[in-house]
Amino acid sequence: MKxxxxxxxxxxxxVAAVSTPISASARGPEVVVRRTITPLVISDVSGIxxxxxxxxxxxxxxxxxxxxxxxxxxxxxxxxxxxxQDPTETGIGxxxxxxxDGVVQLDSCCMHGPRRWAGGVAGIExxxxxxxxxxxxxxxxxxxxxxxxxxxxxxxxxxFEVEADLNTPRSRELWLEWRRRVDPGHWLDPEARKRGLGxxxxxxxxxxxxxxxxxxxxxxxxxxxxxxxxxxxAGLDMVAEGLIPAHSFWxxxxxxxxxxxxxxxxxxxxxxxxxxxxxxxxDSPILGxxxxxxxxxxxxxxxxxxxxxxxxxxSAMIVxxxxxxxxxxxxxxxxxxxxxxxxxxxRLQNDDGEPAFDVRFFILNKAGEYAGVAMWxxxxxxxxxxxxxxxxEEPLEGLLAR
Ligand code: ASP
Numbered sequence: 270m271k272x273x274x275x276x277x278x279x280x281x282x283x284v285a286a287v288s289t290p291i292s293a294s295a296r297g298p299e300v301v302v303r304r305t306i307t308p309l310v311i312s313d314v315s316g317i318x319x320x321x322x323x324x325x326x327x328x329x330x331x332x333x334x335x336x337x338x339x340x341x342x343x344x345x346x347x348x349x350x351x352x353x354q355d356p357t358e359t360g361i362g363x364x365x366x367x368x369x370d371g372v373v374q375l376d377s378c379c380m381h382g383p384r385r386w387a388g389g390v391a392g393i394e395x396x397x398x399x400x401x402x403x404x405x406x407x408x409x410x411x412x413x414x415x416x417x418x419x420x421x422x423x424x425x426x427x428x429f430e431v432e433a434d435l436n437t438p439r440s441r442e443l444w445l446e447w448r449r450r451v452d453p454g455h456w457l458d459p460e461a462r463k464r465g466l467g468x469x470x471x472x473x474x475x476x477x478x479x480x481x482x483x484x485x486x487x488x489x490x491x492x493x494x495x496x497x498x499x500x501x502x503a504g505l506d507m508v509a510e511g512l513i514p515a516h517s518f519w520x521x522x523x524x525x526x527x528x529x530x531x532x533x534x535x536x537x538x539x540x541x542x543x544x545x546x547x548x549x550x551x552d553s554p555i556l557g558x559x560x561x562x563x564x565x566x567x568x569x570x571x572x573x574x575x576x577x578x579x580x581x582x583x584s585a586m587i588v589x590x591x592x593x594x595x596x597x598x599x600x601x602x603x604x605x606x607x608x609x610x611x612x613x614x615x616r617l618q619n620d621d622g623e624p625a626f627d628v629r630f631f632i633l634n635k636a637g638e639y640a641g642v643a644m645w646x647x648x649x650x651x652x653x654x655x656x657x658x659x660x661x662e663e664p665l666e667g668l669l670a671r
Contacts (some may be wrong), residue, residue, distance in 0.1 A: 306527055306530070306636075307529075307657055308332060310345070310524065311653065312327060312328050312348075313523060313629060313631060313641075313652055314652060315361060316349070316653040317661075318653075319351060319358045321351045326348075326660060327352055327522060328655035330344070331344045331345045331348030331655070332655040334347055341528040341533070342380075342386075342534035344526065345379070345535065346379065346400050346404055349524050350400065350401065352522050353397055353399070353522075354398065357439075359443070359540075360521060360539060360540055361520055362375060362399065362538065363397040364439060364440045365435065366440055366513070367436060367543075368541075368546070368549070369500070369544050369547060371441065372434075373434070374393070374540070374541065375392075375393050375396070375399040375540055376391050376399065377389060377538035377554055378414070378536070378555065378556055378559065378560055379535065380536075381534050382534050383564050387556050388403045388407025388410070388414075389403050389415075390402045390403050390406060390416070390423075390554060392417045392420070392550055393420040393421050393424065394435070395434075395435065396429050396430070396431060396435075399538055400536050401429070402420060404536075405427055406420075446507065451500050500544055504518055513543070521572040523536070523537040523560060523570030525562070525568040527568075532564065533564050533633070534562060535561075537553045537559045537570050539551065542575065551579070552578035552584075558579050558583060559571050559584060560584050563592070566635060567635055568588070568632070569583075569632045570631050571584055571631070572628075573629050573643075573644070574626040574627070577626070583608065583628075583630065586604050587604050587632055588600075590603050596638060597633060597640035598640035602666075602668055605628070605630075605642060605643075605644055606668065609644070626644070627643055629644075630642050639654065640666065641664075642666045644669060646666060646670045647671050650664065652665050
């Protein structure tokens with residue numbers, strides 16, 4: 270079932286809500302009266318469900334800063350520093366789920382609409398708050414993206430604390446559990462050993478459907494697919510068993526805001542895909558993929574399968590759709606349709622041929638209209654909003670319904 274009750278507005282209408290040109294006389298100067306916009310902060314649920322033991326969530330901290338006159342990007346970064354430093358949020362910053370080697374590698378980028386600043390860090394290790402390093406790249410360098418060791422040494426040179434390891438006992442324990450599931454021959458389960466199980470592999474392999482000469486074995490296409498993404502399935506099993514919250518396996522925070530003057534900024538920060546190949550960079554630090562801001566138009570950012578956003582340059586496309594006059598919800602649905610159309614490989618499809626992954630977008634425009642959309646709608650799929658009516662979760666609109 271598809272949900273396509275799109276809303277249509279025009280960019281002209283959106284802009285009119287921000288500034289109204291008044292001609293003083295036929296020859297007189299044009300006077301622009303700026304109307305105050307109601308500040309608005311949006312993010313995925315990590316922006317409202319984590320407080321790092323404090324009083325405020327990310328969106329509450331950001332909203333407070335913006336209404337107290339703080340620079341919009343600074344307020345957002347102070348906001349996302351909360352889940353970045355929260356050890357219980359296993360998809361972002363400190364305690365984020367590590368890569369396949371057990372190393373936490375973080376990605377982040379930010380954009381400052383009115384100043385036209387942008388900065389990002391990719392695959393940075395040892396710094397709990399990569400969003401702050403991304404901001405430093407934007408503010409202090411001529412560049413937009415630093416990666417790996419260079420990003421870490423840049424942070425060190427600026428006085429950021431660089432730690433040897435950003436794992437928490439919890440993230441390490443989950444990584445060990447994952448290793449045991451994908452490589453049980455090498456990584457033994459102490460509990461199973463105590464029970465006298467799991468020390469030998471199974472003698473018969475249910476995936477083998479025939480055996481040729483030598484070592485060659487024949488496997489069904491389904492079995493080959495199972496083998497190819499065993500690491501991914503092990504992670505999904507851990508989500509299904511409640512060991513990892515779903516929003517942490519693909520955990521990321523994207524947080525975007527519009528301030529009272531219509532200034533628009535955004536930030537995205539993540540530990541990326543759990544158990545990724547070391548060095549894998551997702552969409553989150555890439556301008557136009559995991560985040561894009563145009564101060565004249567709006568902002569879009571994402572969580573979920575980063576490869577889909579890298580391929581489709583989703584956030585930049587959404588902002589272009591906003592520029593053409595689409596409502597944020599329509600713009601989000603349009604990119605979801607494109608991702609869906611570009612998902613042609615069976616390994617990425619479910620049994621109905623639809624994308625077997627989720628990807629979510631958080632979008633606002635210059636008029637303060639906003640939307641949260643997802644490939645898959647469900648009762649649990651929500652995003653976070655904070656405005657003059659307070660912080661709350663609202664349902665994500667799904668292109669496809671489960
Ligand atoms: N988009 C991020 C990535 O692909 C992670 C996520 O949000 O799931 O690295």
